[in-house]
Amino acid sequence: MEESDRVARRWEDLDIDILVKIFQSFDIIELTSGIATVCTSWRMACCDPLLWRTLDLSMMKSNFIKIPLEPYVYVDARSDKTLNHLLKTSLSLSQGNIMTLIFHFNLYVSDDLLTYTAERCPRLRRLVMPAWNRIKKTGICKAIRIWQDLKSLTMPSIANPPYLLEEIANNCKNFSELKVMGPFDNFFAATIITYLPKIRVLSLRCSMLVKDTLISILDELRNLEVLNISHCLLIEIPPPPAPRRIMRELDQCVLDKASRLREFLTCMKDSCIMCQRTRNDEGLMRWYKYEEGVWKADEVSSLSL
Amino acid sequence: MGSTSTKIKLRTSDQKVFEVEKAVAVQSQTIKYIYENGCPDSVIHVHSVSGDILSKILDYCKKHVNSAAGKEDISPEELYEWDANFVKVDQNTLFDLILAANCLKIESLLDLTCQTVANMIKGKRPEEIRTTFNIKNDYTIEAEEAVRRENKWAFDMLGGVGTMVIEELADDTMSKCVTNTKSRVCVIAANQIVMMRSISKLANKKSIDVYKQPQNPTTPRIKESVKQRNVGTGFIELFFHFKCKM
Numbered sequence: 001m002e003e004s005d006r007v008a009r010r011w012e013d014l015d016i017d018i019l020v021k022i023f024q025s026f027d028i029i030e031l032t033s034g035i036a037t038v039c040t041s042w043r044m045a046c047c048d049p050l051l052w053r054t055l056d057l058s059m060m061k062s063n064f065i066k067i068p069l070e071p072y073v074y075v076d077a078r079s080d081k082t083l084n085h086l087l088k089t090s091l092s093l094s095q096g097n098i099m100t101l102i103f104h105f106n107l108y109v110s111d112d113l114l115t116y117t118a119e120r121c122p123r124l125r126r127l128v129m130p131a132w133n134r135i136k137k138t139g140i141c142k143a144i145r146i147w148q149d150l151k152s153l154t155m156p157s158i159a160n161p162p163y164l165l166e167e168i169a170n171n172c173k174n175f176s177e178l179k180v181m182g183p184f185d186n187f188f189a190a191t192i193i194t195y196l197p198k199i200r201v202l203s204l205r206c207s208m209l210v211k212d213t214l215i216s217i218l219d220e221l222r223n224l225e226v227l228n229i230s231h232c233l234l235i236e237i238p239p240p241p242a243p244r245r246i247m248r249e250l251d252q253c254v255l256d257k258a259s260r261l262r263e264f265l266t267c268m269k270d271s272c273i274m275c276q277r278t279r280n281d282e283g284l285m286r287w288y289k290y291e292e293g294v295w296k297a298d299e300v301s302s303l304s305l
Numbered sequence: 306m307g308s309t310s311t312k313i314k315l316r317t318s319d320q321k322v323f324e325v326e327k328a329v330a331v332q333s334q335t336i337k338y339i340y341e342n343g344c345p346d347s348v349i350h351v352h353s354v355s356g357d358i359l360s361k362i363l364d365y366c367k368k369h370v371n372s373a374a375g376k377e378d379i380s381p382e383e384l385y386e387w388d389a390n391f392v393k394v395d396q397n398t399l400f401d402l403i404l405a406a407n408c409l410k411i412e413s414l415l416d417l418t419c420q421t422v423a424n425m426i427k428g429k430r431p432e433e434i435r436t437t438f439n440i441k442n443d444y445t446i447e448a449e450e451a452v453r454r455e456n457k458w459a460f461d462m463l464g465g466v467g468t469m470v471i472e473e474l475a476d477d478t479m480s481k482c483v484t485n486t487k488s489r490v491c492v493i494a495a496n497q498i499v500m501m502r503s504i505s506k507l508a509n510k511k512s513i514d515v516y517k518q519p520q521n522p523t524t525p526r527i528k529e530s531v532k533q534r535n536v537g538t539g540f541i542e543l544f545f546h547f548k549c550k551m
Contacts, residue, residue: 009400011438018407018419025423034431039443112485 012039019045028056032089033221043093052094055100055121058296058305060086061106068129071133075108084113085235091120098124102305105130105181105287105295111139118143123170125174126152128305130181130295141167150175154303157182157207165195179202179303181295189213193220203228203303205265206274208283211236211247211254218257227258228300229276230267247281265299306312313349323347323358325363328374332366334410354405356420357396362405364416392421396438483507 004250009170020148023031023045036046058113086182091098100122103109108131109117118124124147141163144150150172151287157180158164170174176199180188184204190200193216200223217227234247249268250258269275278285287295296305313336320382337348351359371377372384379387392399399418406414427436433525435442484507 008439009397010442011400012440014400014403015407018403018415021415022419022423022426025420026427030427035426035434036442037431038434039440041443042440182532 012041014041016041016045016048020050021280022049023048023051025057025298027059028062028090032086032093032205036093047093047095049095049097052097053126055098055215056100056305057083057086057100057107058102058104060106061104062110065105069130071108073108073133075110080110080205083107083109087117090274091117094121096120096122098280100124100126100128102128103131107131108134110134111137114143117281118134118146122146123149126177128154130154130156132158137163137298140164141210144168145171152177152179152201152302154179154181155182157184158187162192162195163190165191170194175199177302179203179205179300181224181285183208184213186213186216189217190288193217197221198223200224201300201302203221203298203300204232205230206232206278206285208233208235208278210234215257216263225262226265226300227261227263228265228298228303230265231272231278232268232269233278241252263300267299315359316348316350317354317356317359318352319356321359323356323359323363325367326370327364329363329370332411333362334412350504351373351409353408355401358401358405361391361394361398361402362409362411362414366411369413392417467483482505483511 021040023035026035031046031161033053036043060083062073062083064073067074074206081123101117101121101124109129110132114135116303123195127147127150144167146162148253151173151174152167155178175196178192178199178201179198180203184207194201196218200215202221202224203226205228209229211234214234216231234250235244236247237244247268250266267275278288281289298304312324313327313330315323315330317324327340331340336349336351343349354362368377368384368387372379375436392402394402399421403415403422406418413423429437434440435447448543
């Protein structure tokens, strides 16, 4: 019929925006499995910033066992290798355009890998990394120093936060959102008050929180706009000899102090399954026991995944 | 009934003229814009689309307009099936449909055709993709080598492979590699100029075995073993394992 019907179309010359649109439907594993090596124009499409705004590795877990000594997890070498390879290829294709980086709570990133990653996504704005067992102080500090645009961090509870928060305070001028997954004690709160007094969003959901700590947060963090203490196990420690007790509801004092917040997110219902789970797990949520993906939720929209 | 039966005339690149209902034609944002901002009576030129392709596209638009307006009794599942059959065409036609959907700005059709192509790509290795779409691998040997080398030493730094190969690196980069690697074995290529004493010192501290490829690899005394490993992106990495006096 038409002459043009017999001429093969040049798929390598397909408009780059169309190629990017096609690649947008690929998950990270498909995207890094070799499409970039088909031809140079497809590689260029694979490197488009649109595909790399968020690098979501939350479908990957380490193959690990728990051990009684530091770092308390031992990761199988092959599992490390898979992650290394995936991350390496992603970082190479992303060309420094990654803004959000997400890891699963059972993905134990090694110190070297963290540094390698930080160097290759210097413009990172949001990090979600709930497992720090294998991260050393030097590694995370080096990474923070590179991430000067860091705005939002989701981290596990750590015993000694000052070195970290100081590093953030010194390097990340736009830092404003913090989510801590795990028990949150007075020391952590005091550290935030010292080093990150201008913080705007704080999520402490599903953890254990003492009333005094909550009061000090509400009193001292004057720039705080959003506070999430949903499903937290709230403990009141009255002066001795009165025993500790679990608070069933927030008293007027707390509510008054929290009234200046733009959003004060709470949930303390006995019927709420997350509240029950926090109570059963005594404030240290065992996410692995629950449905896949339930750890990702957060009542604060900018912190949910 | 007046406005619903407004017709729009479209002329294709091969001079075919189609008269279609306005509701169908304005599925294309491009045609909609031209119609609303130009003279509504004259013929709209769609220069980049041929008659055959436009005919197919108009079928698509008509089906979707009718189904949305309830003029046709078709369930979402049936429409989905219809769409799936719509894209069962030869590759050239699919290509042309994508370009036309893009240029005419028909978002749902562009989504449909792009997803079809995505499904043709998924699960295939690069060579298979090239065969399917008749794409020429235009990576020059140098470019591919450069990409491979860039990936290789970085990969090795993370201990991703058992043996680390060092070639064409500056001294400080090399020290960094040896310091950070988790490999137990390091091979330094023949052409690499290296301060052996300083590297050996670093390597000894970390209990890494360092081997240097001799200048002349065909010396009969040298035992060699070749390890070949596919690292999944189609790059094959070769590690030469030489033992020689340092």
